[in-house]
Amino acid sequence: MSLRMAVLGLLAGLGPASGYDLTQRFDASLAFVWYAQHSQIYPELNRLAAEGLIEVAQEGPRGRKTYAITPAGREAVTRWLQHAEPAPTRRNEGALRAFLLPLLDPAEAVKVLQREAAFYAERVRELQNLRGLADSAPHRFGRHALELGIRQMTAIREWAEWAAQDLAGGTEEVAEKTPESSESAER
Incomplete structure (x- = not known):
C-alpha cells in the first residue's frame, strides 16, 4: 500500500510527472524513508491509472507519459493519511x-x-x-x-x-x- 500512497502523494504534492521524474523524486526525497526502484514505479503507475487514481496528462516523444493525480487519487491519499493506523516496522x-x-x-x-x-x-x-x-x-x-x-x-x-x-x-x-x-x- 505504501508505494501506491508515495506515488500518489508525490503527484499530489509536487505536480505531474513521468515515471522517470518520479524515480528522480524518490531518489531526491523519499529514498531515505521508502526505497522504490524504477522497475517498481512503472507497474504501479499502470495500476493507478487503471483504477482512475491518476491519468495521463501529456504524451511526449518516444512514448513518454506525464501522469497527474485525479480527484479520486487525491481523495484516496487524503483518506489514507487521515485514517491509516500506524503500522510498526516488522523488519529492522x-x-x-x-x-x-x-x-x-x-x-x-x-x-x-x-x-x-x-x-x-x-x-x-x-x-x-x-x-x-x-x-x-x-x-x-x-x-x-x-x-x-x-x-x-x-x-x-x-x-x-x-x-x-x-x-x-x-x-x-x-x-x-x-x-x-x-x-x-x-x-
Missing part, C-alpha cells in the same frame, strides 16, 4: 543485530556499536543538510518526514553510544565518542 536489521550482540565478544560488540553510531551520525548530517530544501519546497513538502528522520537517526546513534558504553562497563575510554554525541550532551 539494526534491532536484530542488537538482539544478537551477546553472540560476540564484548569488545567486538562495542566495535559493532561504534560503527553503528558513526553510521547514524553521518545519516543525521546528511538529513540536516537537506533542511533548506524541505523548507523551500512547495508547502514545505517533506519537512515533517525529514525532521522525523533526523530525530530517529539521532535516537539510534545515542542508543548505540549508550549500548557501547554499557558493554564496555561504562568506561569512557573504550567507547569512542562522535562529535554529535558531545553536542547532544551539551544541549
